[in-house]
Amino acid sequence: MLGQLSELDVGAVKARAPLAHHCSWRIGGPADLLVEPESAMQVARLVGFAREHEIPLLVIGQGTNLLFDDAGLRGIVLKVGARMAQLSIHGNRILAEAGVWVPQLARQAARNGLTGLEHIIGIPGTLGGLVLMNGGSHRRGIGDNVRRVWVIDRAGELQVLSHAQCAFSYRHSALQDSGAVVVRAELECSTGDPRAIRRAMVCDLRERRRKFPRKEPNCGSVFLSTAEMHASVGPPGKIIEEAGLKGTRIGNAEVSLHHANFIVNRGGASAAEVLALIAHIRREVHERIGFELRCEVRYVDPQGRIMPADQAPQVRSSL
Template sequence: MNSAGQLAALLSRELPGQVHEHVRLADVSRWRIGGPAAVFVEPTSSKAAARVMAIMAERPEPLFLMGDASNTLFDDAGFSGVIMRIGRNLSSYRITSNSIWAQAGIWVPRLASAAGDAGLSGIEHTIGIPGTLGGLIVMNGGSQRKGIGLNVKEVLCADEAGHMFRLDREACGFAYRTSSLQSRRVAILEATLELEHGQRRSIRRELLGILRERRGKFPQKLPNCGSTFLSDPEMYKHIGPPGRAIEEAGLKGLRKGGACISALHANFIINEGGATSDDVLGLIALIRNEVFQRTGYLMNCEVRHLSPEGRLRPAHEAAIERWPEPPLRIADS
């Protein structure tokens, strides 16, 4: 039995029925890109997830935590270690008065809709975000320049040794599209959100309005990872959002292999079929260079790239390493 098989067997003894080998990451990612993961774990309880953390703390193989992979570019070479998905197996929630307790794997639009049905307001802006609560909290994600951190009261985490502990909002260090959780080796398992009472009808109207707006602005039918580049406040003030800068550079519709800059929203890179991680990184390198030449601003990626060895970093850093000199526009077809 090879080392991956031995690791899978070890984890299976602790988490029967929750461990799989050689899972194709293209089948579980929002971008539909990625090679095989050596071991793939889907825990069915917070304690099981913490146990995986404890086991992997004693192992040399890398561990990557994922939710819906709505902000991750997996590499076509795959992943050599263990991927633990905190997803639909950990997606229960409970509403009490003006608070919601939820497991980190709950799908964000489901949670926003449930809050609205209960007449609770505050997270309407998340209704169109296709990800899990845990991932949203780590990134302090949201829309309309709002972040979920405003409503987080407390999170239950497991550290890399498998010890579970709680953090309040202040300890999470929320800032625009980031949190201190990004630099800590922890798994988010559960969270409690504080909301405000509102009128169900008006909340419902707002939810439906946000969904209509997103359908008109963003590509929905082809695989993508949402916004590729972060909105920089200084650039936003002088140039506008990344999508506008990319569009004004004349890059809408540009293709590299199976990847394409969306004609609907230029800050989205879509997979038109058979796109590779190199295709996406090539477009990122080209976009970044073209916008810089035009505006003087270097855009950084919101999307992160995961290497086969477990290195997670903003995708533009991987693109720069792959293409120190950005690919030429005329070569992309």
């Protein structure tokens, strides 16, 4: 398979790539193959190849919202990252490839006096992952700014989707269930005062430094925090803390002492340990207040299937 792919011109190909090197939790066994394309054309070729040979294909960005299995992945990982990271600004519109580093995108907007992206300055992933997750902060999502998204669909064809077709909702988009690879997006901002924009970004980064764990590998917020949940039971960090779970440890996976909605890797944690800890937290919270916590973090099984971590078989049966 390696030889066939190298001949096909799909970008840089690595065999038996440790997935722990491609995610912020630093967890996960090897992928059979990891490919880093440089263009939408190479992405399309790879999607076509995987489809023709019926090989599982998983798309990732910087792996900051993913838990890979300890057994790794029997298939191909398509990483859209630094090799696909062109960005240009046209008036109040930004055209960016999916591999653009999100904090870099926010900084470019600020430099050009464009407002609306201040809330993404501290999110350590790619634009592709952010669009797919409709990620953001301060109860906002990148979807608010997305005008068009270019994707390679399951058939290997380039499609251009409108804002409406992406059907953005809280930490969700229609892209999540489509199997499409995001290759580029057009974002619309408003013009603003560069100093005010920069001030808002500095403030956000300071707040993150104060609230979130910085040294130990983690994946950001593990559990989803919706508006309805805030109104009824409060944010997940507060619920988990009130259940007395801060500092709870299974193996080398630990509920962060800084923020209870983070699970940190204290060194050599396994995916099995993280899943067991997620199951434990959900069980304790459910017993205490009768609420079912849902995961924002996504688990990838060895067959390349991807799902919210609470849907992993090891967790699903735990309530």
